[in-house]
Amino acid sequence: MNIEKKHTLFLRYMAIIALIFIFIGMIILQFSSTEEKLIVLFSLTIGYIILAVMVYSIYVNYVRPIQSILTTAKELTNRNYNARIYVPSYGDAQLLGNAVNTLARHLQEISIEQKVQASEWKTVMDNMESGLMLIDERGYVHLVNRKFSEMFGYSPNDCVGYLYYNVLTDKDIHKVVKETFLYEEKMKNSITHIMNGETQYIEIVGAPVINEAKELKGSVLVFYDITKLKRVEQVRKDFVANVSHELKTPITSIKGFAETLLDEEITDKETQKQFLSIILKESSRLQSLIHDLLELSQIEKDELQLSMKWIEAEEWLTTSVSLIEQQANKKQLQFEIYLEDKLAFYGDPDLLQQVVLNLMYNAVNYTPEQGKVTLRLYRDQDYTVIEAVDTGIGIPSEALPRLFERFYRVDRARSRSTGGTGLGLAIVKHIVEAHHGHITVESELGKGSCFRVVIPDKW
Secondary structure (H helix, E strand, O other), rough: OOHHOOOOHHHHHHHHHHHHHHHHHHHHHEEEEEEHHHHHHHHHHHHHHHHHHHHHHHHHHHHHHHHHHHHHHHHHHOOOOOOOOOOOOHHHHHHHHHHHHHHHHHHHHHHHHHHHHHHHHHHHHOOOOEEEEEEEOOEEEEOOOOOHHHHHHOOOOHHHOOEEEHHOOOHHHHHHHHHHHHHHHOOOEEEEEEEEOOEEEEEEEEEEEOOOOOOOOOOOEEEEEEEEHHHHHHHHHHHHHHHHHHHHHHHHHHHHHHHHHOOOOOOOHHHHHHHHHHHHHHHHHHHHHHHHHHHHHHOOOOOOOOOOEEHHHHHOHHHHHHHHHHHHHHOEEEEEEEEEEOOOOOHHHHHHHHHHHHHHHHHHOOOOOOOOEEEEEEEEEEEEEEEEOOOOOOOHHHHHHHHHOOOOOOOHHHHHHHOOEEEEEHHHHHHHOOOOOEEEEEEEEOEEEEEEEEEEEOO
């Protein structure tokens, strides 16, 4: 604002006073002599000057500060909390100006605190691992967080300001909201939601929002993704079922043949020997299964401690190669080993030896006679790579994602005939992950498979 605009009101006052003085002078001068006219003009001029000074003082100390206070108050009502009164004032106008400036500072501090709190709450809500939706008493959405957007694929702009049932069409969600409003209590339900072709299991909790006056002002919906819990529960059920099934077969065989030997008088030595051989075989299978279960349980524990050592690959493989060769020779398989010269790396030698033996035994067991199995160890940048390659029966592509699950078998009858427990690859996977590595598999039916273990140098 320039100087002319600042003094416009004052100039108007002075113009009005000047007109009044001129009007009074004209009347008085009509009844005055020549000498009296000079005195009247002088007196009027002095009076006008004195009155102008007084009016200017009132304007500067009171009128202009009040104008500034009004302007500042309007800025504060428009949420401009940076506005201040800088016009000098006097008396009560000064006290009023100071009070308005103090109020503006307090409002600015509150605004800053609210922005900080809003930022903190937004950060908290956006980093929650549960979806969040805030609905008012009319059913309009006021807020959603990042996790909600990820779960349902909606951006905040697609939700805020819209009725909740236009955003979420699932009737089970509508039921939770309606019951929350109706009973003014916490309500729960669960839904199945498909996102990007994958099934999600979501638990919904609706809680009423009630103010201090005990009035219902809306509802908060919290969405918990319980997909992993469902999968863990399913894995647990499958594990119990599989363990029961795997234990049932050898126990039934042992019990049956033992009862036959006890209840019937079998004089044929060959029959007795056959029954006892079956009992021995099944008990060995049972022992192997229990051993693998205990080993897997120990490996899966978080407190599993690796005995890390510097492994010289050539010396370390001596025992493993000997055992693999024996198995390969029994099936008349061609066994080859490729070992990079002077290969050495850090790891737990006993556990990694178990990895090699498990993978190679599988390669031998699932490769027909006259086939070929190969063990490769080499460096790839900052990794040590172990590969078990065979020319065996191969694995169907649909079975590859589940290959490392406990007790999973591509062909159950074929797997049992090889003497496997169905836990070998699960054990291998956990040992490799304990070394912060990973395992992959490539396979083609009728042509063979390649299991690749990658162990990093640095963790």
